[in-house]
Amino acid sequence: xxxxxxxxxxxxxxxxxxxxxxxxxxxxxxxxxxxxxxxxxxxxxxxxxxxxxxxxxxxxxxxxxxxxxxxxxxxxxxxxxxxxxxxxxxxxxxxxxxxxxxxxxxxxxxxxxxxxxxxxxxxxxxxxxxxxxxxxxxxxxxxxxxxxxxxxxxxxxxxxxxxxxxxxxxxxxxxxxxxxxxxxxxxxxxxxxxxxxxxxxxxxxxxxxxxxxxxxxxxxxxxxxxxxxxxxxxxxxxxxxxxxxxxxxxxxxxxxxxxxxxxxxxxxxxxxxxxxxxxxxxxxxxxxxxxxxxxxxxxxxxxxxxxxxxxxxxxxxxxxxxxxxxxxxxxxxxxxxxxxxxxxxxxxxxxxxxxxxxxxxxxxxxxxxxxxxxxxxxx
Amino acid sequence: xxxxxxxxxxxxxxxxxxxxxxxxxxxxxxxxxxxxxxxxxxxxxxxxxxxxxxxxxxxxxxxxxxxxxxxxxxxxxxxxxxxxxxxxxxxxxxxxxxxxxxxxxxxxxxxxxxxxxxxxxxxxxxxxxxxxxxxxxxxxxxxxxxxxxxxxxxxxxxxxxxxxxxxxxxxxxxxxxxxxxxxxxxxxxxxxxxxxxxxxxxxxxxxxxxxxxxxxxxxxxxxxxxxxxxxxxxxxxxxxxxxxxxxxxxxxxxxxxxxxxxxxxxxxxxxxxxxxxxxxxxxxxxxxxxxxxxxxxxxxxxxxxxxxxxxxxxxxxxxxxxxxxxxxxxxxxxxxxxxxxxxxxxxxxxxxxxxxxxxxxxxxxxxxxxxxxxxxxxxxxxxxxxxxxxxx
Ligand SMILES: Cc1cc2nc3c(=O)[nH]c(=O)nc-3n(C[C@H](O)[C@H](O)[C@H](O)COP(=O)(O)OP(=O)(O)OC[C@H]3O[C@@H](n4cnc5c(N)ncnc54)[C@H](O)[C@@H]3O)c2cc1C
Numbered sequence: 139x140x141x142x143x144x145x146x147x148x149x150x151x152x153x154x155x156x157x158x159x160x161x162x163x164x165x166x167x168x169x170x171x172x173x174x175x176x177x178x179x180x181x182x183x184x185x186x187x188x189x190x191x192x193x194x195x196x197x198x199x200x201x202x203x204x205x206x207x208x209x210x211x212x213x214x215x216x217x218x219x220x221x222x223x224x225x226x227x228x229x230x231x232x233x234x235x236x237x238x239x240x241x242x243x244x245x246x247x248x249x250x251x252x253x254x255x256x257x258x259x260x261x262x263x264x265x266x267x268x269x270x271x272x273x274x275x276x277x278x279x280x281x282x283x284x285x286x287x288x289x290x291x292x293x294x295x296x297x298x299x300x301x302x303x304x305x306x307x308x309x310x311x312x313x314x315x316x317x318x319x320x321x322x323x324x325x326x327x328x329x330x331x332x333x334x335x336x337x338x339x340x341x342x343x344x345x346x347x348x349x350x351x352x353x354x355x356x357x358x359x360x361x362x363x364x365x366x367x368x369x370x371x372x373x374x375x376x377x378x379x380x381x382x383x384x385x386x387x388x389x390x391x392x393x394x395x396x397x398x399x400x401x402x403x404x405x406x407x408x409x410x411x412x413x414x415x416x417x418x419x420x421x422x423x424x425x426x427x428x429x430x431x432x433x434x435x436x437x438x439x440x441x442x443x444x445x446x447x448x449x450x451x452x453x454x455x456x457x458x459x460x461x462x463x464x465x466x467x468x469x470x471x472x473x474x475x476x477x478x479x480x481x482x483x484x485x486x487x488x489x490x491x492x493x494x495x496x497x498x499x500x501x502x503x504x505x506x507x508x509x510x511x512x513x514x515x516x517x
Numbered sequence: 518x519x520x521x522x523x524x525x526x527x528x529x530x531x532x533x534x535x536x537x538x539x540x541x542x543x544x545x546x547x548x549x550x551x552x553x554x555x556x557x558x559x560x561x562x563x564x565x566x567x568x569x570x571x572x573x574x575x576x577x578x579x580x581x582x583x584x585x586x587x588x589x590x591x592x593x594x595x596x597x598x599x600x601x602x603x604x605x606x607x608x609x610x611x612x613x614x615x616x617x618x619x620x621x622x623x624x625x626x627x628x629x630x631x632x633x634x635x636x637x638x639x640x641x642x643x644x645x646x647x648x649x650x651x652x653x654x655x656x657x658x659x660x661x662x663x664x665x666x667x668x669x670x671x672x673x674x675x676x677x678x679x680x681x682x683x684x685x686x687x688x689x690x691x692x693x694x695x696x697x698x699x700x701x702x703x704x705x706x707x708x709x710x711x712x713x714x715x716x717x718x719x720x721x722x723x724x725x726x727x728x729x730x731x732x733x734x735x736x737x738x739x740x741x742x743x744x745x746x747x748x749x750x751x752x753x754x755x756x757x758x759x760x761x762x763x764x765x766x767x768x769x770x771x772x773x774x775x776x777x778x779x780x781x782x783x784x785x786x787x788x789x790x791x792x793x794x795x796x797x798x799x800x801x802x803x804x805x806x807x808x809x810x811x812x813x814x815x816x817x818x819x820x821x822x823x824x825x826x827x828x829x830x831x832x833x834x835x836x837x838x839x840x841x842x843x844x845x846x847x848x849x850x851x852x853x854x855x856x857x858x859x860x861x862x863x864x865x866x867x868x869x870x871x872x873x874x875x876x877x878x879x880x881x882x883x884x885x886x887x888x889x890x891x892x893x894x895x896x897x898x899x900x901x902x903x904x905x906x907x908x909x
Contacts, residue, residue: 437817
């Protein structure tokens with residue numbers, strides 16, 4: 139498959155680009171942040187996402203979705219990255235929907251997915267338990283109890299956790315933390331007895347929460363995937379999220395770089411544009427090259443998720459790591475090359491740096507994915 | 518079965534029957550390459566046979582028209598052939614400045630007589646070419662070159678000196694940039710000419726490199742008579758040709774990509790050992806994994822730039838980007854190989870180290886960011902031509 143967008147995909151990009159630039163530019167995030175909005179994103183925007191077919195992007199048409207693929211999802215993520223748009227698109231439409239779709243429980247999906255596609259259900263994965271992403275270290279316990287399980291433990295960095303209707307909780311039903319065997323996924327209602335949610339306002343003014351599960355009881359039919367063998371499903375959902383974040387980071391990096399490039403041409407010192415100084419030209423050229431190469435890696439990961447999902451892990455690791463490092467470089471250079479104004483809250487460039495840091499960390503940073511690639515290649 | 522499928526099957530069968538076993542081993546040292554020429558040196562009988570067989574099919578240059586010694590394959594067929602060669606691990610039968618650099622120029626700027634004279638011997642590996650661009654005082658600022666070609670009626674009289682001329686002492690012909698108008702602005706007085714290295718007045722002096730090898734030379738021209746029909750394109754219009762060639766040079770330098778083969782981490786595990794399948798040296802392991810990530814992404818970027826080209830969406834100066842990054846990657850790779858090899862990689866002589874192969878390759882890689890336009894120059898090109906940043 140050619141590593142470029144098809145005509146249809148280019149159309150998706152153009153319409154997503156126009157839509158997001160119009161409805162949710164950076165000023166939109168700024169307004170939500172400054173007003174300390176309790177939801178942290180705009181419900182109205184989320185409804186508009188549904189109308190555009192974004193919420194159900196991966197959901198089959200028969201269940202009310204758009205029935206599109208990961209490349210299209212990534213295209214939307216890239217535009218979200220350019221505009222720093224906060225929304226439950228990643229948590230719900232991509233990671234959450236993937237877990238349900240790949241679990242494949244027809245009755246459950248008939249109930250939940252149309253709602254999700256309509257923008258009426260927020261669903262998020264609760265996986266991390268400590269400051270660094272380490273899904274195999276899952277320790278939150280799932281004890282058998284009656285015909286179901288009792289969940290006890292703490293989760294953090296749960297994206298959109300403060301407004302989620304449902305959690306997909308990774309729990310330890312057997313084995314020891316560090317082992318892939320013995321992990322089970324559960325679908326848990328946010329209003330269930332024993333669930334306590336604390337919103338954590340993050341550096342990027344996007345949304346996350348710490349969630350405590352204090353002896354929360356669930357039925358056996360709350361299980362997603364297989365009991366004790368939830369790992370493949372967890373990884374599938376995570377990999378879709380990781381590739382999507384890579385696309386977001388790529389879009390974000392390009393936007394931050396584009397703004398920097400304009401500034402280099404406009405800002406004058408010593409009687410000439412600062413972009414005429416070779417020291418800065420070379421720095422800009424390096425950022426450009428890094429971002430270009432990342433584009434290819436991201437598209438490959440998304441295409442592989444569409445064409446050969448089971449074999450996508452290595453490409454996803456490459457894409458997430460590359461996008462993380464190149465976007466980090468882009469935002470660091472962006473702030474530096476803007477000089478003092480780059481340090482001000484009033485100027486937007488710093489917002490890109492903040493979001494890049496969060497997106498780097500989410501679902502594994504470049505170090506995590508370098509380690510993962512090394513393991514996949516047996517060293 | 519489609520025609521292409523049939524072509525793939527036949528090609529695979531032919532390669533399996535005809536590619537000698539030692540030509541399916543990865544290239545490790547420069548000597549493993551076959552450069553052809555009037556006085557070819559073959560490292561093995563397999564190497565000789567492999568060239569002969571590929572030449573017979575025109576597959577040293579699969580997509581060239583048959584009348585110039587090519588295979589006449591379509592783009593798709595060429596792609597299949599390369600993919601099948603990769604699958605079997607076949608080496609390139611012939612490495613050639615003629616194929617990589619001069620031929621694109623002759624196809625675009627040469628006249629029919631020049632194509633007929635020069636392309637078939639290039640395709641057959643009979644004539645080996647060298648590149649006479651750089652001079653002692655004209656490196657990055659190539660357009661300032663001073664080698665003169667005076668108009669002497671039916672021929673040019675060439676006087677001057679080139680330097681860093683790769684394989685000049687082994688080459689049969691040279692493509693050379695010369696000044697044909699000293700009054701004109703520097704870019705407008707340059708011409709692109711071809712001549713035989715055995716012409717009286719041509720001499721070469723090998724230069725020993727830090728790798729302990731002498732792949733390149735000083736090249737001197739003392740009243741060398743070059744027939745006028747060996748001028749390519751118009752007189753004083755050579756700079757455009759020179760740049761066109763450089764873009765091809767950059768592309769080939771980089772489209773060769775990184776050596777395929779085992780991941781670096783597995784090579785490192787041989788010297789360093791591993792615990793539970795994880796390389797024992799954690800710092801090196803992380804460096805290697807980060808390198809592999811960039812290397813995989815770069816391969817994908819190469820693939821993408823080919824696809825963009827086909828779709829007519831190629832970004833200008835992409836060859837600079839590719840040249841820059843491939844040099845950086847290859848140098849990182851060799852640094853990591855040296856670290857992984859430890860003191861064993863420092864041995865310079867003797868069987869055990871295959872005459873210091875790893876160290877010599879490491880040192881050779883330092884030239885990647887200098888040859889064909891330095892990395893700084895590539896960044897200049899990107900800044901100006903892609904990013905449109907203002908001049909000083
Ligand atoms: C392995 C190898 C093979 C080669 N083969 C050939 C060959 O076959 N034929 C041939 O003609 N030449 C060949 N060359 C020569 C090569 O093209 C030149 O070395 C190269 O163009 C640089 O020129 P220079 O060595 O004069 O360095 P200089 O141009 O003097 O550069 C010195 C340093 O200054 C930097 N610099 C120069 N100008 C600028 C600028 N404007 N902005 C920022 N930095 C700048 C350079 O990047 C470099 O770091 C080869 C070189 C090598 C290493």
